[in-house]
Amino acid sequence: MLQNGNNNSQLKRVLFFSFLLFYTGVMLWLCNELNIWMDEAYTLDTTSAKYKLHLVIKQSYYFESQPPVYFILLSLWRKLNDGVFFARLFSLINIGLSAWFFYRLANLIRGVKTSRWVLILFLLNPFVIWAGLEIRLYAFLLLLSVLLIYFFFRYYISEKKKYLYLFLFISAIGLYTQYFFAFLIAALVFASLLFKGWKIFFKFSLYLIPVILIFLPNVMLMADQLGMVQSLKLQFSTMQRIDMVFHSPQNLMLAMEKLYFARELRWVILLLFILLIAWSYLKGHKQNRLIKTFYFRAINLSILTSLAVIIMLAVVMAVTKIDYEDRYLIIALPLFILVFTLIDKHAFVLSRFIYILLTLFFSWLFFYIYYYSNPVKQYDYKGVAKYISLQARREEPILFYQSTISLPFGYYYKGSNPLIPLPHQVQFDTTYMNPIKDTFELKQSIENIKGLSGSYLLISDLNEAMYNGNGNRKMVNDYITNHYSITMDTLFFGLSKKHSLRVRRLEKK
Numbered sequence: 189m190l191q192n193g194n195n196n197s198q199l200k201r202v203l204f205f206s207f208l209l210f211y212t213g214v215m216l217w218l219c220n221e222l223n224i225w226m227d228e229a230y231t232l233d234t235t236s237a238k239y240k241l242h243l244v245i246k247q248s249y250y251f252e253s254q255p256p257v258y259f260i261l262l263s264l265w266r267k268l269n270d271g272v273f274f275a276r277l278f279s280l281i282n283i284g285l286s287a288w289f290f291y292r293l294a295n296l297i298r299g300v301k302t303s304r305w306v307l308i309l310f311l312l313n314p315f316v317i318w319a320g321l322e323i324r325l326y327a328f329l330l331l332l333s334v335l336l337i338y339f340f341f342r343y344y345i346s347e348k349k350k351y352l353y354l355f356l357f358i359s360a361i362g363l364y365t366q367y368f369f370a371f372l373i374a375a376l377v378f379a380s381l382l383f384k385g386w387k388i389f390f391k392f393s394l395y396l397i398p399v400i401l402i403f404l405p406n407v408m409l410m411a412d413q414l415g416m417v418q419s420l421k422l423q424f425s426t427m428q429r430i431d432m433v434f435h436s437p438q439n440l441m442l443a444m445e446k447l448y449f450a451r452e453l454r455w456v457i458l459l460l461f462i463l464l465i466a467w468s469y470l471k472g473h474k475q476n477r478l479i480k481t482f483y484f485r486a487i488n489l490s491i492l493t494s495l496a497v498i499i500m501l502a503v504v505m506a507v508t509k510i511d512y513e514d515r516y517l518i519i520a521l522p523l524f525i526l527v528f529t530l531i532d533k534h535a536f537v538l539s540r541f542i543y544i545l546l547t548l549f550f551s552w553l554f555f556y557i558y559y560y561s562n563p564v565k566q567y568d569y570k571g572v573a574k575y576i577s578l579q580a581r582r583e584e585p586i587l588f589y590q591s592t593i594s595l596p597f598g599y600y601y602k603g604s605n606p607l608i609p610l611p612h613q614v615q616f617d618t619t620y621m622n623p624i625k626d627t628f629e630l631k632q633s634i635e636n637i638k639g640l641s642g643s644y645l646l647i648s649d650l651n652e653a654m655y656n657g658n659g660n661r662k663m664v665n666d667y668i669t670n671h672y673s674i675t676m677d678t679l680f681f682g683l684s685k686k687h688s689l690r691v692r693r694l695e696k697k
Contacts, residue, residue, distance in 0.1 A: 219320075220517045222565055223569045223611075225569075227322075229595035232272070234259050234263075239262065241499070252657050262296065266319050272323070280327070287307060289331070290522055291303050292338060296342070297529065302529050306528050309547065312551060314428050319515075328365065330518055333362070335354075339354040340380075341486065343355055360399045366519075370403075371497045371500040378388065408455070437498070438458055439514045440518070459497070472533040565685050571682030574684060575691070578603070583604075587609075587647070589647075591613070594608075596606050610633050623660045645690055645693055645694075646668065646690075647690070648689070648692075674695075
């Protein structure tokens with residue numbers, strides 16, 4: 189019997205590490221294959237060699253509207269290699285470190301057998317995959333969130349000061365990475381008051397005072413940054429903004445916004461998930477009434493902390509009118525995924541069956557629902573760059589509108605034709621998204637271009653449905669139609685499932 193048990197344990201380890209190896213291989217392949225999109229192009233510019241370190245800090249505040257730690261680290265990382273793959277590899281390494289510490293966190297709370305299953309679900313989570321393949325700060329922020337929660341629980345259990353100091357250090361780094369990190373710090377400290385009393389709460393509060401003082405210089409910059417990111421989407425009411433935040437957990441956990449099913453089927457999936465977690469929680473609660481355990485206290489603390497983060501974020505979104513994205517709640521994602529450990533409260537065979545079903549569900553999302561089955565982000569910039577290389581005439585200028593689509597295109601175009609954004613080169617400041625003001629500016633922008641071919645190639649996103657009611661886009665389109673002969677007109681999808689770039693050749697009439 190002992191021999192059979194050892195063989196089973198060894199087989200499980202082999203399967204577990206085989207999964208990790210396969211997962212790493214797929215992620216590295218996607219890291220290389222996926223094109224960049226506009227937001228990643230902004231990050232690549234902010235962290236490029238053209239900026240010295242103090243200018244990287246300036247760009248992070250005044251262009252990216254974020255504190256500078258991530259951009260400083262990526263800038264230093266890119267001194268080794270400034271390629272796209274290497275920049276994206278930084279995010280992938282952060283996901284690897286996040287996974288390692290999340291495994292230790294789950295092991296601390298529940299034990300090694302459960303932690304392996306939960307780690308698999310962590311790695312297969314659609315948002316974790318997305319963050320690992322983005323040249324943005326979210327993978328690094330996820331790492332900081334996992335570390336903060338891990339060191340919080342280590343101090344909560346042992347009250348050893350080294351874990352408190354590590355908690356404070358991560359708090360300072362997190363606040364200088366993204367402002368919303370403050371919500372996670374505040375929620376954990378508040379939870380310590382409810383679950384362990386005034387003494388530990390006052391200790392956290394007292395020791396956090398230097399961290400708050402270090403953070404204070406950022407407050408003076410927040411007004412300008414807030415102006416850059418505040419929403420102009422006046423159709424969103426306060427309640428709609430709050431509702432968006434409260435819908436984020438289901439999107440982060442189950443990628444509900446990516447399920448292209450009928451609404452009824454999405455509701456069925458969500459309902460089954462809620463029933464599963466509620467059933468598991470009630471089962472755990474019943475067991476905890478008989479035998480009090482640290483595990484169930486940790487789960488309750490995680491749920492309360494998550495709820496506190498959601499409420500604080502909802503209030504801030506409602507008051508400030510900032511455009512909200514699900515990714516802002518990444519700070520609470522480790523706490524959400526910890527809830528999966530409740531499945532272990534069921535009988536062994538049933539719990540493993542549920543874990544396997546969830547693993548299959550997330551694997552299916554990975555390969556079929558997301559765009560990774562066709563490795564392209566937003567527009568297929570790699571494909572359109574190859575297409576333009578074949579179609580462009582000698583010295584024929586290549587124009588872009590919106591101007592920002594020239595940025596990712598430029599990373600893949602190898603030809604010699606000039607790339608000319610309209611109305612001017614992208615300025616990496618608050619004017620980077622300014623549209624063409626009127627037809628006079630558009631006319632001057634085109635007529636100032638020097639070229640021998642007598643024609644232009646125009647690459648635009650004017651066919652996107654979201655611009656149908658945009659008067660500026662209509663003005664540009666009407667001017668081009670009235671003043672030029674269009675001798676080529678192509679909607680280029682390439683590998684993209686939903687988004688196309690419009691390529692037109694403009695000949696002077």
